[in-house]
Amino acid sequence: MARETPAGDLRLADLTKRFGVFTAVDDLSLTIEQGSFFALLGASGCGKTTTLRMIAGLEEPTSGQVLLGDRDIARLRPYKRPVNTVFQSYALFPHLNIFENVAFGLRRRGIRSVDDEVTRMLSLVQLDGYGNRRPAQLSGGQQQRVALARALINRPQVLLLDEPLGALDLKLRRQMQIELKRIQTEVGITFVHVTHDQEEAMTMADTVAVMNAGRIEQLGAPADIYEFPATAFVANFLGQSNLLAGEATGVSGGDVAVTAHGTRFSVPAGRSRADHGPVHLGVRPEKLILVGSADQVPAGHQHVTGVVTDASYVGVSTQYLLRTGWGTELSVFAANSGTSTSVAVGSEAVAYWDPRHAFLLPRDAADSDRTSPVLDEPVGVSS
Amino acid sequence: MTLLAPTGAGHPPAAPPAARSGRRRLLPYLLLLPGAAWLLIFFGVPLLQLAAASLYDPSGSLSTGYAMTWAVGNYPDVVQAYWPQFLRSFGYAGLALVLALLLGYPLAYAIAQKAGRWKNLLLVCVVAPMFTSFLVRTLAWKTILSDNGALVGLLRDVHLLAPDGRLLATPFAVVLGLTYNFLPFLVLPLYASLERLDHRLLEAATDLYASPVQAFRRVTLPLSMPGLVAGTLLFFIPASGDYINAELLGSPNEYMIGNVIDSAFLVRLDYPQGAALSFLLMAAILAVVFGYLRRAGTEEVL
Numbered sequence: 001m002a003r004e005t006p007a008g009d010l011r012l013a014d015l016t017k018r019f020g021v022f023t024a025v026d027d028l029s030l031t032i033e034q035g036s037f038f039a040l041l042g043a044s045g046c047g048k049t050t051t052l053r054m055i056a057g058l059e060e061p062t063s064g065q066v067l068l069g070d071r072d073i074a075r076l077r078p079y080k081r082p083v084n085t086v087f088q089s090y091a092l093f094p095h096l097n098i099f100e101n102v103a104f105g106l107r108r109r110g111i112r113s114v115d116d117e118v119t120r121m122l123s124l125v126q127l128d129g130y131g132n133r134r135p136a137q138l139s140g141g142q143q144q145r146v147a148l149a150r151a152l153i154n155r156p157q158v159l160l161l162d163e164p165l166g167a168l169d170l171k172l173r174r175q176m177q178i179e180l181k182r183i184q185t186e187v188g189i190t191f192v193h194v195t196h197d198q199e200e201a202m203t204m205a206d207t208v209a210v211m212n213a214g215r216i217e218q219l220g221a222p223a224d225i226y227e228f229p230a231t232a233f234v235a236n237f238l239g240q241s242n243l244l245a246g247e248a249t250g251v252s253g254g255d256v257a258v259t260a261h262g263t264r265f266s267v268p269a270g271r272s273r274a275d276h277g278p279v280h281l282g283v284r285p286e287k288l289i290l291v292g293s294a295d296q297v298p299a300g301h302q303h304v305t306g307v308v309t310d311a312s313y314v315g316v317s318t319q320y321l322l323r324t325g326w327g328t329e330l331s332v333f334a335a336n337s338g339t340s341t342s343v344a345v346g347s348e349a350v351a352y353w354d355p356r357h358a359f360l361l362p363r364d365a366a367d368s369d370r371t372s373p374v375l376d377e378p379v380g381v382s383s
Numbered sequence: 384m385t386l387l388a389p390t391g392a393g394h395p396p397a398a399p400p401a402a403r404s405g406r407r408r409l410l411p412y413l414l415l416l417p418g419a420a421w422l423l424i425f426f427g428v429p430l431l432q433l434a435a436a437s438l439y440d441p442s443g444s445l446s447t448g449y450a451m452t453w454a455v456g457n458y459p460d461v462v463q464a465y466w467p468q469f470l471r472s473f474g475y476a477g478l479a480l481v482l483a484l485l486l487g488y489p490l491a492y493a494i495a496q497k498a499g500r501w502k503n504l505l506l507v508c509v510v511a512p513m514f515t516s517f518l519v520r521t522l523a524w525k526t527i528l529s530d531n532g533a534l535v536g537l538l539r540d541v542h543l544l545a546p547d548g549r550l551l552a553t554p555f556a557v558v559l560g561l562t563y564n565f566l567p568f569l570v571l572p573l574y575a576s577l578e579r580l581d582h583r584l585l586e587a588a589t590d591l592y593a594s595p596v597q598a599f600r601r602v603t604l605p606l607s608m609p610g611l612v613a614g615t616l617l618f619f620i621p622a623s624g625d626y627i628n629a630e631l632l633g634s635p636n637e638y639m640i641g642n643v644i645d646s647a648f649l650v651r652l653d654y655p656q657g658a659a660l661s662f663l664l665m666a667a668i669l670a671v672v673f674g675y676l677r678r679a680g681t682e683e684v685l
Contacts (some may be wrong), residue, residue: 057589057590058589058590077589078586079589079591079592079594085590087583087586087587089581089583091581091583091586091587092587094584095602095606095608104588104591105591108591108592108593108594108597108601150591151590154592
């Protein structure tokens with residue numbers, strides 16, 4: 001099916017879905033390039049699964065278009081779309097063996113000789129020889145791969161993945177992330193991956209869209225989003241940030257001057273999303289370096305002073321909490337590379353950073369400092 | 384048995400382990416005992432008695448007494464005399480089963496998947512007729528279908544029925560009665576199966592190019608097989624042995640094998656014949672059931 005139709009990008013245009021008074025997806029527009037690995041990242045209830053289900057045809061949009069190439073498929077029945085889904089629960093047919101599960105889509109389209117294709121698919125997902133088993137006889141990871149093979153065998157134009165790794169344990173998850181990426185590169189199909197796991201999104205996707213309350217907060221390459229988040233939500237959903245509430249006082253000499261908690265800082269204009277009014281000055285915890293006193297801060301760097309209130313050793317790094325004079329606790333990650341000395345809890349310390357690593361975000365006037373990450377939602381309750 | 388065994392079993396801690404494990408092993412048999420005794424006294428013994436009676440000398444009677452002559456000939460004799468009633472029994476029961484499936488499957492599906500908060504109420508409605516006696520319900524049908532009833536009058540008026548046509552005392556009435564009376568036995572197990580059906584599997588099927596009809600055939604139907612098999616058996620077995628519907632809604636032309644057995648035991652007092660017929664009916668039903676189960680191939684039921 002996919003082979004005959006002309007290739008094309010997947011475009012969502014002004015897509016909206018309301019359930020009663022609740023707006024799950026709010027006027028969403030985005031373009032997913034053909035052959036790319038795209039991740040929709042967000043906490044549960046942010047509308048990412050609803051978006052996916054509208055692309056699959058399992059949910060009808062309230063308004064807007066789903067375009068594949070230049071064809072609007074938004075009102076097409078799911079079985080008429082060149083789109084397949086890997087479901088969160090896998091939804092393998094319990095009454096069919098693995099072979100028939102994988103062959104299901106081909107058979108429904110009236111293809112008679114499926115043996116070669118199924119065998120090829122099973123070996124792509126490394127399940128050779130499992131054809132005669134029932135889904136219940138396989139482990140979670142194996143079932144996940146069957147679900148993938150069952151969808152991929154149809155060579156859809158777009159493959160949708162709905163938290164496909166949510167039910168797996170951490171180690172298997174890492175393994176499957178690499179596996180999925182390998183398979184995507186091999187088959188060259190557009191993957192749209194829905195997840196609440198920011199690490200998963202960053203590891204696999206070429207492009208990540210961070211969703212919040214039915215809208216896209218930021219869209220871009222994982223590194224770009226991480227290094228220069230667009231909003232406070234993104235800064236703390238994708239990794240963790242220390243956001244200090246301040247007032248920007250305008251540009252001078254390529255830098256934006258900021259006053260926060262009585263101290264003057266500056267951020268390069270290229271890393272500022274606002275140059276006047278209330279702003280958040282953001283620095284990632286791993287970009288902060290902890291030293292004993294202000295004279296150890298190298299020239300051209302900026303710093304804040306505080307007291308170390310907590311130090312947790314987590315192997316690759318030590319995570320410190322530094323309570324500033326105005327009471328905010330900043331996170332500092334010090335890599336255990338052997339070059340830095342440890343700082344004792346209770347002692348005074350100075351955290352400094354290179355201004356080129358900081359970023360400036362517009363801020364609601366009522367917002368104060370924000371340093372805690374947006375917590376991951378438990379698996380299995382996504383919208 | 385050991386200290387690691389799950390707690391909460393609540394046996395006295397003083398009992399030595401050996402005695403405890405011995406009692407454990409006996410427990411299932413002790414639990415079986417009342418049921419087994421009941422079956423033995425009220426099913427096993429009468430069954431043997433009936434088997435013996437089916438081999439009595441057919442020339443005996445209640446007043447002269449029966450002699451045990453191992454009269455195996457009773458069996459071919461009753462087949463020769465009553466094979467039309469045998470065929471009719473299975474024919475009517477089969478026809479009623481088809482009708483009940485056409486009515487019951489959509490009903491069970493609707494209750495299980497679409498009824499939402501009305502689910503329990505609808506289930507009660509399915510079971511509600513059982514609160515009145517089987518006999519009373521069948522008599523009610525007799526009134527509904529009677530020659531002077533409104534239904535027959537209406538059908539005659541619209542010329543769906545000849546001016547002297549009737550519904551009562553026709554195969555139609557008997558099959559209708561069977562369908563009606565045994566429908567809940569089909570619907571309830573079907574409902575139980577369909578209720579467990581995961582709608583995500585149907586979504587997966589539609590995602591994999593199955594049209595609604597194909598999704599039903601390839602996913603819903605196979606997954607409801609356990610309930611379907613159990614329901615059809617619960618329907619077919621009593622329906623093929625039933626005699627009330629043919630008695631009340633039919634005429635001797637519609638008599639089923641149950642009616643023959645009934646009259647052999649209670650009217651003609653021909654015990655050897657009645658017993659032989661009973662055994663043949665049992666054997667025929669067992670054969671049908673096993674043949675069916677083999678074809679349906681659902682390990683889940685047996």
